Amino acid sequence: MKTRVLVTGASGPAALAFMKAAASRRLDFCAADADPYAAGLYLVPEERRALLPVPTEPNFSETLLRVCKRLGVEVLVPTADAELIPVAIEREQFEAAGIKLLLAPLSASVAAQDRFELMRTCRDVVPVPQTRLFDARFEPTDDEFPLVLKARRLSRGRPARLVRDRRGLEREARGTHLVAQELLGGAEYAVDVLVGPAGLVAAVPRVQLRTEEGESVTSATVQDEELQEMAKRVALRLGMEGIGTVTFRRDDQGTPKLTGFAPRVSSAMMLTVQSGVNMPRIWLKSVLDGTPMPQGPMPFSLVAMVRLFENHEVDPSQIEQMERAAAAALAASEAAE
Structure with missing residues (x-):
């Protein structure tokens, strides 16, 4: 009897890397994602695919647990950053259902999401770049330019911005959601x-x-x-x-x-x-x-x-099936609101 392993975040390269690295005759992989076009979905048979809500939805972990039970999953491997904290919070629910998790402790995931706290936590064990909140109290010296503005939390998705001088700094809206960091x-x-x-x-x-x-x-x-x-x-x-x-x-x-x-x-x-x-x-x-x-x-x-791009051809009906499933899930979500 093969062990069923569900890999989530199937649209990302981390999921594909895990499946390739861990592949074994003892395993049957399942794949899940919020995107019906996620490449990893089409690397497993149709009956082992699942669509999920986006990880920021309050029912994400609950839905994921139902999917695990429906597919007979024994091991769950979240690979997308946004999934890590919601699943770690509900770790006991998954383990109570007999599902093992390849998942970091909650404390590590929380620390990883906050650039400011990560630097504060680790600054006495390794060198870290000078990192300060970009709030009203932030006043750099001339020697600190150029510097980089980044989103404090990784989930915000704002690209880093190079600030070359004080004039450039004055054009930026301040807030504790941003950090100013030494340019490396x-x-x-x-x-x-x-x-x-x-x-x-x-x-x-x-x-x-x-x-x-x-x-x-x-x-x-x-x-x-x-x-x-x-x-x-x-x-x-x-x-x-x-x-x-x-x-x-x-x-x-x-x-x-x-x-x-x-x-x-x-x-x-x-x-x-x-x-x-x-x-x-x-x-x-x-x-x-x-x-x-x-x-x-x-x-x-x-x-x-x-890294090379590689095509994976599938019958168009497979994509159409996932599109219908995504539309049905959206309709059900809207009806529940």
Whole structure:
């Protein structure tokens, strides 16, 4: 009997990376998303697809739990940032239904969503860029320009804006929903980490050679003990358990500084897998069978990745079916309001 694993956020590259990395003859993947055109939906048979409300809807977790029960899911893997907190809040409901979660602790997900609090929490364990709330009290010195304005919370989705001088700053509307951050101009890095009950299992750094819309499309693993140690400190400070990605960028003096943390599988996870550390498979086996995780830190090899687009052809009737399902779900939601 195969184990059914539901991967949500099927429109994102993280979901696709997880399914590719964890694929096994022992598993049947199911896929779910709010978007009927999500690519990951069409990588599984029709009977193992599901549409969900957007994660900000109050009935998201309730609907997701019903989907899990209907599909006979034994393991749930949320991969979209907006899903992590709602599902973590209802963790006990899923576990009471016999559904295991590959999901970071709630505290780690909450910390990851708030750039200001993340920097405050981690500033005594790793170097962080100067980060302040962009409120009425913010008055930078001339030496602090240029600086970067970012949304305080990742869910806001506002792109970062470069402010070169005081005149540019005066054109920006202030508010505690924004942070002003030191501009870092050096190389960017991401470190995939796997943390088990006994501590760090693996930390695999990669240099981000090219990114598009925040996603790594060209990168290469690097041997850098400093980055590994810094990523470990961040993960442990946040109480992390499972898979996450810690990001850094070097300043003008070459010092790597923390820029973010994602408590989920990264879109570039296959690079880490190809380097010799299959984090999704290790975590899944631990959750399913109680297989002890290896003692870390695990070794890895040097490898580079260039992401390519790949087409997946389907019968048009499959898309039409998902469109009808989406329309029916919308009508039911409007009728309930």
